[in-house]
Amino acid sequence: MNPRILRPQSLADACTLLSLDDDALIYGGGTALQILLKQGVLSASSFVDISGIPGLNELRRAENEILVGSMVSIRRMETDPLVRQFLPLASAAYAKVANPRVRNTATVGGNIAHGDYRLDPPVALLVLGATIEVTSTEGSRSIPIEEFFVDFQLTALDHGEIVTSIKIPVSTDIVASTYVKLSSLSANDWPSASAAAAIFQRPGEAKILRLALGALAPTPVVTSVDITGFREDQVAEAVLERAILMMDPLPDVRGGIEYKRNLGRVAVEDALRNLWRDQPSD
Ligand SMILES: Cc1cc2nc3c(=O)[nH]c(=O)nc-3n(C[C@H](O)[C@H](O)[C@H](O)COP(=O)(O)OP(=O)(O)OC[C@H]3O[C@@H](n4cnc5c(N)ncnc54)[C@H](O)[C@@H]3O)c2cc1C
Incomplete structure (x- = not known):
């Protein structure tokens, strides 16, 4: 049976839905989830679609870093003038993901949470010293990217933790x-x-x-x-x-x-x- 799609309109509601169900999965762009579902290797009771949560689409300069909301598309990281000017390395790596169809749909948060050892963007984010911001019913925390990838297909995310943004330092060095x-x-x-x-x-x-x-x-x-x-x-x-x-x-x-x-x-x-x-x- 296909998972139910839940569409919370606030971060608090999304966190609550995830905390109530160990088999619920966060749905970003769905490019990885849909393939796993079709392959029959994914079991989930519901998908918590976070696209309706305000603020997760923002991309802005904040002092000495660029803040990228988790629902920003990979294509936007490739093309956004702010990213191209201040983070050319990140822009170059996001531009190498798959093909335009995947890049238009896949999200920054879903990409990093996917945790695959072959992903293109994390390699650039490691050099740039990015920080991953996450929130759950337990509160919020910042994970330095060097601590994010723990083992094969395993990240530092606990069940119910939503990646809300990635902060990437802008270095003049x-x-x-x-x-x-x-x-x-x-x-x-x-x-x-x-x-x-x-x-x-x-x-x-x-x-x-x-x-x-x-x-x-x-x-x-x-x-x-x-x-x-x-x-x-x-x-x-x-x-x-x-x-x-x-x-x-x-x-x-x-x-x-x-x-x-x-x-x-x-x-x-x-x-x-x-x-x-x-x-x-x-
Ligand atoms: C045909 C194809 C080719 C590809 N080639 C490449 C490639 O060359 N290089 C590359 O880097 N990648 C490649 N990818 C992988 C692609 O980058 C990922 O599928 C994509 O980035 C996942 O993003 P998404 O938003 O679609 O995530 P989803 O499919 O929605 O989710 C992926 C995982 O992350 C979780 N998740 C989603 N959003 C969040 C969040 N905000 N917080 C916490 N957890 C979350 C989901 O529960 C799921 O476990 C390819 C994918 C496809 C389909």
Whole structure:
């Protein structure tokens, strides 16, 4: 039997509905839920459709961050002038999700809550140091993205917790950033390896390269490398050495372990080349 669709008009009502039923699921854009339902691998008593809740569609600058409501579409993250100007890395990663049809329907909150290790956007959000805001009948809390992806298909969300927004810092210290997605089946497919990277530098301070990898371990993973004073070849050596330690690929229809390790290495090399091309000379 198909789940009932419930359409609360306030966040408080949505939280209450979820707290009363352990088998109720939050319905964002439905792109993942509908597929799982059709495959017969999803059991839910009801879908709590949060599209009618005021405020979840907002996207605005708030001091030194951009606040993105959970119902903002992935397509909007790709095209919004504010995101493109202040968060080009995020915009680039959201633009790589699937195809326009999925991007128009899928939401920022549903994407991150889906918790898949291959998702494109989280890799960029890890480099940028985003925070996930969630609310339930127990109250609200902020989850740093580094603590959000706990294990394979497992996030830090408890049942009944609704992602309400994602806060992404706007950093003037980023001198170059890039997102690289490598897919083995088709250009629109999930990545077999992905890498997001950015160089952070303040005049007179250390130069830090932040690198995140997707599809190369049971969760997306991130690291920072101090590259102050390094030449291009030294950066490549230090970053690749670190990246290889972070990789723990899962074999699947898109490739085996060694293939994905090699593809991961190529993704990191491509990312470093892009960064080196784009950063201003010292
Ligand atoms: C054909 C296809 C190809 C795809 N390719 C890619 C790809 O290349 N790269 C990529 O990154 N992704 C890809 N995806 C995945 C896509 O990004 C996700 O399906 C989508 O982001 C989920 O968003 P949604 O709003 O539709 O979530 P839904 O389907 O509504 O929900 C997904 C999960 O999140 C939960 N949820 C939804 N909203 C919230 C919320 N606000 N708070 C808490 N929990 C919530 C739901 O209960 C469910 O468990 C693909 C999907 C499809 C269908």
